[in-house]
Amino acid sequence: MTYDVDVTTTSRAPLTRERIIDTAASFADTHGVEALSMRKLGAELGVEAMSLYNHVDNKDDIYDGMIDWVFAGIPLPDPDDPWQESLRGAGLAALDRFSSHPWVVTLLMQRGNFGPASLLFMDRMLGILRDAGFSDEDAHHAWQMLASHTMGYTFQAASGTTIEFDDEKILATLTDLGDQCPHVVAMAPFLAHCEFGAEYAFGLEIIISGLEARLD
Amino acid sequence: MTYDVDVTTTSRAPLTRERIIDTAASFADTHGVEALSMRKLGAELGVEAMSLYNHVDNKDDIYDGMIDWVFAGIPLPDPDDPWQESLRGAGLAALDRFSSHPWVVTLLMQRGNFGPASLLFMDRMLGILRDAGFSDEDAHHAWQMLASHTMGYTFQAASGTTIEFDDEKILATLTDLGDQCPHVVAMAPFLAHCEFGAEYAFGLEIIISGLEARLD
DNA sequence: ACCTGAACACCGTTCAAGT
DNA sequence: ACCTGAACACCGTTCAAGT
Numbered sequence: 001m002t003y004d005v006d007v008t009t010t011s012r013a014p015l016t017r018e019r020i021i022d023t024a025a026s027f028a029d030t031h032g033v034e035a036l037s038m039r040k041l042g043a044e045l046g047v048e049a050m051s052l053y054n055h056v057d058n059k060d061d062i063y064d065g066m067i068d069w070v071f072a073g074i075p076l077p078d079p080d081d082p083w084q085e086s087l088r089g090a091g092l093a094a095l096d097r098f099s100s101h102p103w104v105v106t107l108l109m110q111r112g113n114f115g116p117a118s119l120l121f122m123d124r125m126l127g128i129l130r131d132a133g134f135s136d137e138d139a140h141h142a143w144q145m146l147a148s149h150t151m152g153y154t155f156q157a158a159s160g161t162t163i164e165f166d167d168e169k170i171l172a173t174l175t176d177l178g179d180q181c182p183h184v185v186a187m188a189p190f191l192a193h194c195e196f197g198a199e200y201a202f203g204l205e206i207i208i209s210g211l212e213a214r215l216d
Numbered sequence: 217m218t219y220d221v222d223v224t225t226t227s228r229a230p231l232t233r234e235r236i237i238d239t240a241a242s243f244a245d246t247h248g249v250e251a252l253s254m255r256k257l258g259a260e261l262g263v264e265a266m267s268l269y270n271h272v273d274n275k276d277d278i279y280d281g282m283i284d285w286v287f288a289g290i291p292l293p294d295p296d297d298p299w300q301e302s303l304r305g306a307g308l309a310a311l312d313r314f315s316s317h318p319w320v321v322t323l324l325m326q327r328g329n330f331g332p333a334s335l336l337f338m339d340r341m342l343g344i345l346r347d348a349g350f351s352d353e354d355a356h357h358a359w360q361m362l363a364s365h366t367m368g369y370t371f372q373a374a375s376g377t378t379i380e381f382d383d384e385k386i387l388a389t390l391t392d393l394g395d396q397c398p399h400v401v402a403m404a405p406f407l408a409h410c411e412f413g414a415e416y417a418f419g420l421e422i423i424i425s426g427l428e429a430r431l432d
Numbered sequence: 433a434c435c436t437g438a439a440c441a442c443c444g445t446t447c448a449a450g451t
Numbered sequence: 452a453c454c455t456g457a458a459c460a461c462c463g464t465t466c467a468a469g470t
Contacts, residue, residue, distance in 0.1 A: 015434085034326075038463060050464085051435050059463065106325050109371050110250075114386045116393055123397040130399060136406050139399075145419045148368020149361070155325050156360060170330045181335050183342040183355075190352050203361045206426030214422075231453085254444060266445085267454050275444065 015047060017055045021065035025101065028066065033103035063107050068115025070104040073097050076124050083132035084208050087146065090125060091204050094150050095197075102158035105151045133215055145207050153203070157196040231263060233271045237281035241317065244282065249319040279323050284331025286320040289313050292340050299348035300424050303362065306341060307420045310366050311413075318374035321367050349431055361423050369419070373412040 013019060023044050027036055038059060042049040056062055074097045077090035098104055113122075122143065129139035178185055229235060239260050243252055254275060258265035272278055290313045293306035314320055329338075338359065345355035394401055 037461085039461085048436055050437085050466095053464075054434055106322075109322050109325050114383075114389065116389050119389065119393055119397050119400055123400045126399040126403060136403050137410070140403065140407060140410060141415050141418060144369065144372055144415060145365070145422070148372070148419075149364050151368055152360065152364020156364070167330075173330065173332050173335065177332055177335055181339040183346060184335055184339045187342060187352050187356065191356060194353070194356060199357050199360060202357065203364075206361070206423060206430075209429075210422030210426055213425075253442085255442085264455055266447095266456085269445075270453055 015045060015051060015055055017065065020045065020052060020056055021062065021069050024062050025066050025069050028103045029101060033106060060111065063111050064115055067104055067107050067111060067113050068117045070097060070101050071113065071115065071121050072117035074121060076121065077128060079124065079128055079131065083128050084212065086128045087125075087142075087208055087211075088204060090121075091146055091150060092201070095153060095200050098150060098154040099157055102154055105155045105158075108151060134211075138211075138214060142207075142211050146204075149200070149203055149207060153196060153200040157200075231261060231267060231271055233281065236261065236268060236272055237278065237285050240278050241282050241285050244319045245317060249322060276327065279327055280331055283320055283323050283327060283329050284333045286313060286317050287329065287331065287337050288333035290337060292337060293344060295340065295344055295347070299344050300428065302344045303341075303358075303424055303427075304420060306337075307362055307366060308417070311369060311416050314366060314370040315373055318370055321371045321374075324367060350427075354427075354430060358423075358427050362420075365416070365419055365423060369412060369416040373416075 020041070024036060024041055027041060027044055038049040038052055041062075042052055045052075052062075056065070074090075074093050077086040077093075079086065081089070125143055125146070126139050129142050130136070134142060174181065174185070174188075184191070236257070240252060240257055243257060243260055254265040254268055257278075258268055261268075268278075272281070290306075290309050293302040293309075295302065297305070341359055341362070342355050345358050346352070350358060390397065390401070390404075400407070
């Protein structure tokens with residue numbers, strides 16, 4: 001006796017590049033990028049590692065896909081707003097998206113960002129700046145500043161410069177250097193917990209008003 | 217017949233943590249961090265990989281040592297200068313040092329910076345800002361901005377946002393998206409080669425004058 | 433066309449054994 | 452005290468073989 005059911009609907013959905021990237025991204029969200037391996041990713045998808053190579057060039061290709069997956073989740077800035085407002089909105093949106101997937105900064109530093117969603121986002125930003133009257137050089141320059149600021153803060157927010165006082169190694173060097181680092185020691189309680197969102201926003205305003213001055 | 221020579225001077229110098237870190241750093245300079253492995257590093261030192269563990273906790277410990285090795289090469293800012301000048305000098309010195317060893321940015325993003333040289337540098341910077349009259353919060357904030365800016369530009373200078381037009385993959389997505397990315401296409405010749413040093417310096421001025429405004 | 437098992441050339445790290 | 456060989460549990464990737 002045979003059953004008239006489509007096996008593909010009862011078993012997992014078919015393997016596609018998109019499904020691989022999606023799964024890789026959420027794996028990185030829960031276990032960290034450094035734990036991601038082809039074998040584990042295959043297991044997550046109910047498949048052997050080698051099957052992935054039918055839909056993806058190699059692991060770097062997956063990394064590139066993950067980066068673009070993050071950019072695809074950032075709403076494109078509205079070019080009809082005043083340029084200051086567009087930049088502000090895009091910056092905050094990017095920080096928000098990056099903060100949910102902080103591994104993107106590590107990948108960005110290793111691989112750059114040249115997928116379709118990244119290029120589209122970059123193009124909108126450059127367009128806003130050029131329409132505002134910036135030269136190509138200054139537009140590129142502004143994009144650079146905003147990108148650096150956003151990547152830097154994402155990293156810091158995801159436990160970067162924040163001193164982890166439970167880390168005995170840091171504590172050891174800090175007590176060794178204690179008297180040579182009076183300011184770090186004095187600011188230690190503050191460094192341990194601070195409002196990164198507010199800090200990012202203020203830095204953003206500094207950049208925007210600096211660009212405003214440049215435009216004159 | 218025996219010779220009265222010190223074997224340690226004729227053969228390689230004895231293995232130490234310092235020598236391991238030095239060798240790891242220059243290996244990363246010439247072959248890239250991603251190529252660094254315990255086995256290759258051992259070979260470079262004329263020793264088996266396992267010997268390294270007598271002087272170093274593990275590979276992460278080596279990474280931490282390499283980060284601090286980079287910071288140790290940045291001259292500390294002069295606290296007697298006006299604070300604007302101190303920040304400018306420290307920023308340019310840090311960019312210069314980072315640019316010679318761009319792998320430090322990748323490591324920094326993965327590991328943070330809490331070695332003695334890093335903490336010392338950070339302490340001087342925070343001291344300059346606090347002495348200038350900034351609150352602890354603003355001092356931390358300014359440090360953050362400067363660090364993000366410097367790491368971001370180092371990365372970009374070491375082939376980041378610079379579009380490599382020999383990369384066929386990028387070219388393919390660019391021709392696919394061509395009409396949707398008019399600004400990227402229009403700026404392409406400029407994006408391929410630009411003066412990162414000058415761009416960094418101008419961004420630094422924007423940050424410094426933004427901080428000046430904040431101080432009032 | 434897509435999936436797989438076995439294999440290759442690597443990893444970081446542990447540990448008992450050498451000197 | 453320091454170095455080593457063998458081993459363990461992993462990697463990414465290739466390739467011939469299956470369906």
